[in-house]
Amino acid sequence: MSDSSSHGASGIPGWRARAVSSVSACALIECLAFAYVAVVFPALDGFYAIDRFRAIGVNVQGHLGPAEVLRQAVFILEYAFAVVMLYAATRLGRWRSTGVLALFVPLLTLDLAAHAIYGRPAGIGNISALNASATMLGAALQEYGSIIAAAAGKALLLVAPLVVKAWIGHERRWSIVCPLLLAAALTAMYGTILVKRGPPALIGFPKGFSYALGSVYLKLNDVIGRPRRVPAQPMTAPEYPDIRNVVVVVDESVEYGYFSRVLDAGKSRYADFGLAYSGANCSAASNYILRKALWSRSDRGRLGIARTDSLFALARRAGYVVTYIDNQGVLSDPTTRNYIDAKELGDINRVVENEGPPYERDPTALQQIAVLARTGRNFIFVNKNGAHFPYPASVAPDRATGDRVADYTTSVRVNAADFLLALQDAVPADTMVFYTSDHGQSLTTRATHCNTGAETTAQEFRVPFLVLATNPGPAQQLQQAAALQRGRLTHLEFSESVRRVLGYRIPGMGSIFDARPAQAGFCGLYGSPKVFFGMLPECRVLVR
Numbered sequence: 001m002s003d004s005s006s007h008g009a010s011g012i013p014g015w016r017a018r019a020v021s022s023v024s025a026c027a028l029i030e031c032l033a034f035a036y037v038a039v040v041f042p043a044l045d046g047f048y049a050i051d052r053f054r055a056i057g058v059n060v061q062g063h064l065g066p067a068e069v070l071r072q073a074v075f076i077l078e079y080a081f082a083v084v085m086l087y088a089a090t091r092l093g094r095w096r097s098t099g100v101l102a103l104f105v106p107l108l109t110l111d112l113a114a115h116a117i118y119g120r121p122a123g124i125g126n127i128s129a130l131n132a133s134a135t136m137l138g139a140a141l142q143e144y145g146s147i148i149a150a151a152a153g154k155a156l157l158l159v160a161p162l163v164v165k166a167w168i169g170h171e172r173r174w175s176i177v178c179p180l181l182l183a184a185a186l187t188a189m190y191g192t193i194l195v196k197r198g199p200p201a202l203i204g205f206p207k208g209f210s211y212a213l214g215s216v217y218l219k220l221n222d223v224i225g226r227p228r229r230v231p232a233q234p235m236t237a238p239e240y241p242d243i244r245n246v247v248v249v250v251d252e253s254v255e256y257g258y259f260s261r262v263l264d265a266g267k268s269r270y271a272d273f274g275l276a277y278s279g280a281n282c283s284a285a286s287n288y289i290l291r292k293a294l295w296s297r298s299d300r301g302r303l304g305i306a307r308t309d310s311l312f313a314l315a316r317r318a319g320y321v322v323t324y325i326d327n328q329g330v331l332s333d334p335t336t337r338n339y340i341d342a343k344e345l346g347d348i349n350r351v352v353e354n355e356g357p358p359y360e361r362d363p364t365a366l367q368q369i370a371v372l373a374r375t376g377r378n379f380i381f382v383n384k385n386g387a388h389f390p391y392p393a394s395v396a397p398d399r400a401t402g403d404r405v406a407d408y409t410t411s412v413r414v415n416a417a418d419f420l421l422a423l424q425d426a427v428p429a430d431t432m433v434f435y436t437s438d439h440g441q442s443l444t445t446r447a448t449h450c451n452t453g454a455e456t457t458a459q460e461f462r463v464p465f466l467v468l469a470t471n472p473g474p475a476q477q478l479q480q481a482a483a484l485q486r487g488r489l490t491h492l493e494f495s496e497s498v499r500r501v502l503g504y505r506i507p508g509m510g511s512i513f514d515a516r517p518a519q520a521g522f523c524g525l526y527g528s529p530k531v532f533f534g535m536l537p538e539c540r541v542l543v544r
Helices: 002-043 048-056 066-091 094-118 124-132 134-143 145-168 177-197 209-224 256-262 283-292 311-317 342-346 358-372 404-426 472-485 491-502
Strands: 245-251 321-326 350-353 378-383 431-437 465-469 522-526 538-543
Touching (some): 002 048, 002 066, 002 145, 048 066, 066 145, 066 177, 094 124, 094 209, 124 209, 124 283, 134 145, 177 209, 245 283, 245 404, 256 404, 283 311, 283 491, 283 522, 311 321, 311 378, 321 358, 358 378, 358 404, 404 431, 404 465, 431 491, 465 472
Parallel strands (some): 245 378, 321 350, 321 378
Antiparallel strands (some): 431 465, 522 538
16 A cells, blocks of 8 residues: 555656656747747848838938837837747647648748849739739749749748648647737738838738738729729721721730841831830730720829720720730639720620640731631730740740840740731731730840839830731821821820721820820839729839
């Protein structure tokens, strides 16, 4: 009896010691996990948060004031919530933790990759552009594969140990309510800063969370936004009532300087309006403007953008059969689709989607235009593949060299200049062809286009503007118009000119048919083409 009692008593301290040791080990694991997140998470982008914290602490007079101290405190709170939320994600149980953390990896990868490409954190405008280009993910992987791979590696460096910790940790599981509350707090902070101080104040928001919340608020803006509308007005008669085919060719990434050097002007029958400026420096925004948006050329800094009737709708009203030739998988994009909504899609009679190798798509479209133009009255809108990156993929394999500039030049020559010369011989009489590119291209910057703010370059907006009429009378008039308007036009006049041929106009908007030269001055849009929670789109002054 006494031996048994003695044995039990002597075992209690050992049991307690083991329990204390186990608790201590668990506590150590939790502390290490939290410390790991707190250090590695901000380190992934080179501790950019420190630079941003210092920048927030300086007002316009160069001093630290009460407002700056408050903003610094909020900035610290953002990162504190983000770190605690990532740590909390390891305490939800093995499978739930794995799922939550796995969802965070692509968001973090996108944010880190964008930072590396743009040279700074992605702002709302960049996030909008990236989401609008979702269908070009394959091309982006080829062009920026090493940068994206490095970003993914960094994301896994943070997340993989947290997943391991979630599986080996034995601390009591937390309720999913905890990270949800933290996510709600971050969402509220993001929205409050956005509304109170605007998108620039969100630069430096914790990576991964920034991309996710930016996307959420962009979608929310689409739902609640009510764009200003300026309807197109019918004309007494179209500029050329006998035109049976109106073809609008929107090329991809064709910069005017490269184009002008490779176009054989001696063989061209197009009226060449010379250097023009695109409405935006990114594909989706530019196509949105070309089809259904406008502003005054006198706007500076921010644009009073307005929606108007889509070219598809106007062509349908004018009695044309509307065909949309898609060489970029625009309509396969599950997100933005170049801002083609259900209503606009309903105005299209026929959709032709060309797939296969990128370098084969534009020649295929050329044949399709030639066939369609010989049947009835047609409005044909083409989104070409053009000179889209990666440039070697846009030319036949035997013509690709691996040199960036050489391959870009070849793609412009083959897919733009040679395409136009072939098209002028392929279309029948009573046809008018309008040609431009969605935007230009800068081969000297980290991102070739879609830059925002101070990173934008004029080359991203420099595009060709040519018009072909197959009938002699209109052709001569177009040549006279080109002599008057050369080097003065933008996408705003491009779209208005198409409207005039369809029999519609917008009062106050210039076109190639005006008797006087287009007004000077132009500011090209960057970022989202929509009013964002009351804030008008921003722009870069291209012509003063």
